[in-house]
Amino acid sequence: MPFRYIVFLMFFVSQSVVAQQVQVLNKLTEEPIYGVAIYNNDKTKSVITNLNGEANLEVFSDTETIYFQHLSHILKQLTKSQINPLNIVYLDANMQGLEEIVISASKFEQNKKDIPQKIISLNSKNIQFTNPQTSADVLGNTGQVYIQKSQLGGGSPMIRGFSTNRLLISVDGVRMNNAIFRGGNLHNVIAIDPFAIQNTEVTLGSGSVIYGSDAIGGVMSFYTLKPKLSNTDTLLFKANAIVRYATANEEKTGHFDFNLGYKKWAFLTNVSYTDFNDLRMGSYGPNNYLRPEFALATTNGDVIIENNNPLKQRYSGYNQLNVMQKAHYQPYENLSFDLGLHYTTTSDIPRYDRLIRYKNDALRSAEWNYGPQQWFMSNFQATKLSSRSNLYNKIKATLAYQNFQESRRDRDFQSDIRNIREETVDAFSINLDFEKNLGSKTQFFYGLEYVYNKVMSHGEEENISNGTSFPTVSRYPNGASWQSAAIYSSIKYKPNPKFVFQSGLRFNHIVSKADFKANNAYLNLPFESSENKAGAFTGTAGISWSPNKILQWKLNASSAFRAPNIDDIGKVFDSEPGSVVVPNENLKPEYAYGGELGLKLSFSDDFILDMSTYYTYLDNALVRRHYNLNGETQIMYDGELSNVQAIQNASKAWIYGFEVGLNMNITKSLKLTSQYSVTGGTEEKENIEVPIRHVAPSFGNTHLIWNYKDLKIDVFANYNNELAFNQLAPSEIGKDYIYAIDENGNPYAPSWSTLNVRTQYQLTKSTTLTASLENITDKRYKTYSSGIAAAGRNFILALKYSL
Secondary structure (H helix, E strand, O other): OOHHHHHHHHHHHHHHHHHHEEEEEEOOOOOEOOOOEEEEOOOOOEEEOOOOOEEEOOOOOOOOOEEEEOOOEOOEEEOHHHOOOOOEEEEOEOOOOOOOEEOOOOOOOEEHHHOOOEEEEEEHHHHHHHOOOOHHHHHHOOOOOEEEOOOOOOOEEEEOOEEHHHEEEEEOOEEOOOOOOOOOOOOHHHHOOHHHEEEEEEEEOOOHHHHOOOOOOEEEEEEEOOOOOOOOOOOEEEEEEEEEEEOOOOEEEEEEEEEEEOOOEEEEEEEEEEEEOOOEOOOEOOHHHOOOEEEEEEOOEEEEEEOOOOOEOOOOOEEEEEEEEEEEEEEEOOEEEEEEEEEEEEOOEEOHHHHOOEEOOEEOEEEEEEOOOEEEEEEEEEEEOOOOOOOOOEEEEEEEEEEEEEEEEEEEOOOOEEEEEEEEEEEEEEEEEEEEEOOOOEEEEEEEEEEEEEEEEEEEEEEOOOOOEEEOOOOOOOOEEEEEEEEEEEEEEEEEOOEEEEEEEEEEEEEEEEEOHHHHHHHOOOOOEEEEEEEEEEEEEEEEEOOOOOEEEEEEEEEEEEOOOHHHHHOOEEEEOOEEEOOOOOOOOEEEEEEEEEEEEEEEOOEEEEEEEEEEEEEEEEEEEEOOEOOEOEEEEOOEEEEEEEEEEEEEEEEEEEEEEEEEEOOOOEEEEEEEEEEEEEEEEOOEEEEOOOOOOOEEEEEEEEEEOOEEEEEEEEEEOOEOHHHOOHHHHOOHHHOEEOOOOOEEEOOEEEEEEEEEEEOOOOEEEEEEEEOOOOEOOOOOOOOOOOOOOEEEEEEEEEO
């Protein structure tokens, strides 16, 4: 036989052997799946994947259907001829929720179905497909968290009628809320890089037992990417690069991350940079949202410029840099150490809602910027997942340091004086979390927490004409401190697979101190310092009951609290045109008491209906109300005679709502999902019940998703009901410049809906293309209470390359 035929035959045989060998990987993580059962239709032939996810398919013919089955993944069927040329089979994780794992409920992994509260879960695969510009958009895309935006560089979540410092944000188990988280719209969530998120869990409702003060309306837990170890003796190197462009704000984004994994050590580097230009709003909608003119500073002074494109929101653009570095060390299977470093910085962020205010028919501000917003966190965590100790089976210790820097710079039109306020917060925290099995049916979780915040604040007035500057009242008392110490516990009792009972209790002691001597030179307060101490008990109890395969009931009752922070006690700022908030040392914690009832109907794996209703009573509520300072109800502030206000325990609130979600598999490739939320509520003001500020309009979304092989298409609608004039909170009525005007000349929030489509295509194993066309009909709209209009028709294109 000629030599070339022998070579050809050997090559053919080797290729045939290789073709019989497949590797089964998790589609999201691309990690090997051990123990996948591979069998034919009548189960007369079967093999199981090894530790590397590999199996040989030589026992199967080319035409018979082969099934790939694993407990935590969705069953997949195909023939050998349908396997891709790389001989890799991808399985989707089973995300129906019945066996889904969550961490935020106790700091350790639990089955989601065991938790009495409703928790929304998102993974990096979901996030990549939705193509969010910020982490606020990540939350908004769930259809269950409402997002308000005062400016393009913003995103203030609203959950079940609560917002800002009544919601808690955590990153890798560390609370982001600090001593100056305010009651007004709060945008710190955008500091979290959406490209760095591995998964997100949003707890709807109280989370005070585990997370303490502020967790009244919900907890947003972000878990960032983890370094991956190598399963072999060779280096595990993985890398991703992403570029993205969006037309509505000319977004230009670049991202890369890479992983170096060894047997016991692993390192992960993550970098993202985004540049946004001014945002273009839609063409069809209320004319009140248009930007007909803007103020511009020139060498000859401030001038008003006609906007040649009123749809372009001048000025709103900014840029942001995110950097994350992680190290992971695992000397033993049950012991690991993790170090995470996070850094975020922005350019100046124009506060758009202040730039569109008018005074006497002229624009009020020549400039109003949040100065560069910076956040740094270092987080060290030690985790031991197996122990014979009488005190615990699992233990997790977390030490963290955070540094927040923010500033505000504003100047009135044709004024030479620029007002500058700069703040820095140093936040230290330590957490010890334990889990102990008290038997086969009972688990006990408990922990300790200590948090210390130091606030530095500076105020000055700068004369832009001659360059001189001089001190003025600062936003917060310089050198103020806030500290919290807590002990908490919860117990989980599961007598059988159908019934789970969980209950928890927390005691918190909080002390805040402030010195007002420096600011008294400007305010003449009736006190020079304050020390506020507060103790708080909170508890929760709930059940999860699944009497059969169709029904799952969840019932939960809880209490929550928010202790006064430095923003409540010591802030000085212009809350609205003609009003100034001054310090108040006589504050107590506010408490919330609530209940939630949920019902999930799983008629089959192809049709799931999830419903829940809730009610919350807020007592001793910390709200902004009129005040007097040394008997005076008006003072001069930043050159303007202003009404005096202060945060006070002066209200009660009642909030209630209903949520319903649908998940239906129409065919193997076509799925329908829908979510709708209705919230209502009132608060007490001067013995009258009025609408509460952070109760969002009814809102929801509907998605029709087609997923076939390497192509995924999602056609979806977002929709939002109207809030009429008489449904607006009094504080919102005063901000008529951000709202549309009804036929009676009153401000209101119109209803709106958008039609959108997004697609994702796996070009090759290493290259993914994601494209979206949002707001196809080019609607001009604002989400409730937002100062900036949402994007008009927006084409987004992202390309991801992986190694």
